[in-house]
Amino acid sequence: MNLSRIISGTMNWGAWGVNHSSDKMSELILSAFNNGINSFDHADIYGGYTTEKTFGEAFLKTGINRENVFFISKCGIMYPCEKLPIKVKHYDYSEKHLIQSVENSLKNLKTDYLDCFLLHRPSPLMNISEISNTINYLLKENKIRSFGVSNFTVSQMEMFKGKLKISFNQINLSLTNLDSIFDGTLEYMQANNIIPMAYSPLGQYYKTDNPRLKKVVDLFSKKYNCSDDQLLISWLIKLPSGVYPVIGTTKVERINKSLGSLKIDIEKSDWFEILEASVGKRVP
Numbered sequence: 001m002n003l004s005r006i007i008s009g010t011m012n013w014g015a016w017g018v019n020h021s022s023d024k025m026s027e028l029i030l031s032a033f034n035n036g037i038n039s040f041d042h043a044d045i046y047g048g049y050t051t052e053k054t055f056g057e058a059f060l061k062t063g064i065n066r067e068n069v070f071f072i073s074k075c076g077i078m079y080p081c082e083k084l085p086i087k088v089k090h091y092d093y094s095e096k097h098l099i100q101s102v103e104n105s106l107k108n109l110k111t112d113y114l115d116c117f118l119l120h121r122p123s124p125l126m127n128i129s130e131i132s133n134t135i136n137y138l139l140k141e142n143k144i145r146s147f148g149v150s151n152f153t154v155s156q157m158e159m160f161k162g163k164l165k166i167s168f169n170q171i172n173l174s175l176t177n178l179d180s181i182f183d184g185t186l187e188y189m190q191a192n193n194i195i196p197m198a199y200s201p202l203g204q205y206y207k208t209d210n211p212r213l214k215k216v217v218d219l220f221s222k223k224y225n226c227s228d229d230q231l232l233i234s235w236l237i238k239l240p241s242g243v244y245p246v247i248g249t250t251k252v253e254r255i256n257k258s259l260g261s262l263k264i265d266i267e268k269s270d271w272f273e274i275l276e277a278s279v280g281k282r283v284p
């Protein structure tokens with residue numbers, strides 16, 4: 001597998017965020033790639049179904065060999081927006097929609113395969129047999145090279161057992177969202193060789209005031225001679241399930257700086273002190 005340990009997320013690169021031009025996106029892709037990040041996270045809906053297309057144009061301009069990068073995309077959320085006449089937000093995992101969505105992503109990203117295809121969110125109307133048959137068909141046709149889910153609980157992953165190999169679950173995981181550490185999700189994934197991709201790895205750290213966590217993160221940033229954001233990511237990397245952070249920055253310098261997290265090895269007692277600062281109490 002050609003997946004870099006840090007994945008660059010594109011959700012905010014386009015119309016949902018900073019609205020980068022394809023030239024600016026090329027700069028970001030090239031810089032990330034030259035520094036060791038070859039993996040890019042997409043979803044059909046990003047930018048109201050527009051960001052994959054701009055990225056695809058940008059990627060072509062970089063001249064990077066397609067085989068040397070790892071493209072992830074997701075589908076299933078039907079999102080009312082300018083581009084599509086959808087009446088109410090809902091999920092669609094029908095055979096027809098899965099195939100159509102992969103074809104759209106391939107066209108937009110200007111490629112003939114996705115390295116990884118994820119179901120974006122669980123739906124109460126998921127038909128596991130229909131999904132498994134369709135994904136197995138897409139794998140056989142080499143339209144996708146691996147399959148995963150996103151935001152799935154243990155029981156939702158269990159439903160696929162014996163029908164379809166789940167290689168990834170992309171989950172909301174950070175020092176300000178520890179649910180998957182305590183609700184059994186990460187243990188289940190470790191036991192079943194499902195790789196966790198952690199989206200929003202900085203969580204609410206820069207968005208809300210959390211003086212208790214900030215004080216401890218500042219303290220250990222000094223000890224490990226790194227920045228706060230590098231420490232937050234290195235804390236996730238220490239988890240034994242082998243977390244792959246999906247970072248969301250739209251800035252070249254921050255994408256490149258994130259790689260510094262991989263060089264930090266937080267000592268066990270420091271790791272627990274940071275956990276304690278996040279949770280607000282000692283482990284039992």
Ligand SMILES: NC(=O)c1ccc[n+]([C@@H]2O[C@H](COP(=O)([O-])OP(=O)(O)OC[C@H]3O[C@@H](n4cnc5c(N)ncnc54)[C@H](OP(=O)(O)O)[C@@H]3O)[C@@H](O)[C@H]2O)c1
Pocket residue numbers: 008009010011012041042120150151170171198199200201202203206229246247248249250251254
């Ligand atoms: N599967 C899902 O359901 C799902 C849901 C959400 C996201 N995702 C994926 O995960 C990716 C990352 O999500 P995210 O954007 O929430 O990740 P994040 O990396 O936790 O947050 C990125 C945000 O933090 C800011 N930031 C980064 N470093 C900073 C610093 N040192 N100081 C202050 N602000 C800083 C960035 O601003 P700048 O751009 O200015 O650096 C950006 O606004 C998305 O792009 C998407 O691919 C998946």
